[in-house]
Structures are given as C-alpha cells and as structure tokens.
Amino acid sequence: MDYKKLVLEYYDAEVSEDYVPHGYNFEEISTEDGYYLYALRDGEHYCMYYYREDSAYEEIKSQIEGGGAVGCVDIDQIQWDEMYEEIVGEIQDQVETEVKLEVLNIIKPTVITELYKRLSTNEEYKNTLAAENLSAASINDCINEKVLNLFSNLNFK
Numbered sequence: 001m002d003y004k005k006l007v008l009e010y011y012d013a014e015v016s017e018d019y020v021p022h023g024y025n026f027e028e029i030s031t032e033d034g035y036y037l038y039a040l041r042d043g044e045h046y047c048m049y050y051y052r053e054d055s056a057y058e059e060i061k062s063q064i065e066g067g068g069a070v071g072c073v074d075i076d077q078i079q080w081d082e083m084y085e086e087i088v089g090e091i092q093d094q095v096e097t098e099v100k101l102e103v104l105n106i107i108k109p110t111v112i113t114e115l116y117k118r119l120s121t122n123e124e125y126k127n128t129l130a131a132e133n134l135s136a137a138s139i140n141d142c143i144n145e146k147v148l149n150l151f152s153n154l155n156f157k
Contacts, residue, residue: 003080007064010087014069015060015078023069026060028053040070053077 008015019025024040024047031037038056040048040063050056057077063070064083 001084003084004075004078007080007083007087011064012067013064015064015073015075016069016071017073017075018071020069020071023071024060024063025071026056026073 004015007013014020014023021043024042027039027041027046029037029039036053038050038053039046040056040059048056048059050059060070060073061078061083064078
C-alpha cells in the first residue's frame with residue numbers, strides 16, 4: 001500500500017525532495033562552532049528553527065496535515081504508515097460519533113416522552129423540579145448529557 005500517496009491525497013498536501021517555490025523548504029544549517037540547526041524556509045525568510053531534526057520533522061508533519069507544501073525533505077524520514085493509521089483512527093472516530101448522534105436523535109424523543117410521563121405523575125419529581133426551578137430547556141440538556149454519557153460507554157469498534 002502506498003501510504004505516502006494516500007496521506008498526501010487525504011490532506012491535499014505536497015512533499016518533495018526538491019525545492020518547492022510555493023511552500024516551506026527544509027534546510028540543515030551548520031553553525032561556525034560545528035552544531036546543526038534545522039529550519040523551514042518560506043521563500044527568502046527562515047520561519048522556524050529547530051535544534052533537533054526530529055522536531056523539524058514533527059513540524060513538517062503538521063504542515064502536511066494542514067495541506068501545505070514542503071520541499072527539500074528526506075521522504076524516508078516521514079512515518080507515512082503511522083500518519084495513515086492516524087487518519088484511519090480519525091475517520092473511525094468521526095463515523096462512531098455520527099452513528100452515536102444518529103441513534104441519539106432516533107431514541108431521544110422516546111426517552112423524553114417517557115421521562116415527561118414519569119415526571120408528570122410523580123409528585124416527588126414535580127416538587128424537585130419546582131424547587132430547583134428547572135425549565136424544559138435545562139431538563140432537555142440534562143437528558144442529552146445522560147444519553148450521551150450512556151453512548152460514550154458503548155464501543156462500536
């Protein structure tokens with residue numbers, strides 16, 4: 001599987017081992033005293049400096065995730081398979097959240113109706129609601145919170 005291609009397509013990003021004129025370019029800079037700095041350069045200006053190469057590659061990864069273009073990069077330094085797994089995890093989380101919300105929208109009217117029936121016939125609940133001056137909106141918020149808590153404990157994976 002070509003993880004690099006899949007990641008770049010997903011984020012609509014560009015990474016090249018060559019110079020790119022429309023994005024950041026990665027450079028290794030040696031100092032007079034024998035140390036190295038790693039930098040991202042935007043055209044004529046250095047934008048970000050790093051003392052460690054792995055820190056610079058974390059920024060390159062962030063640029064990719066933001067849909068940017070980065071050049072002069074050692075393509076093999078990027079963990080494409082890990083980035084792909086993160087994308088898959090994000091998509092699974094999004095789908096799971098959408099399913100939970102859809103189920104909530106389906107069952108919520110039934111739960112609310114049943115709760116209101118019980119509350120309207122139970123003097124203790126009616127007195128509690130009256131004493132706390134709870135509105136229909138605050139009851140609805142409470143129900144949403146309880147149902148979401150219930151669903152957060154479910155695992156659809």
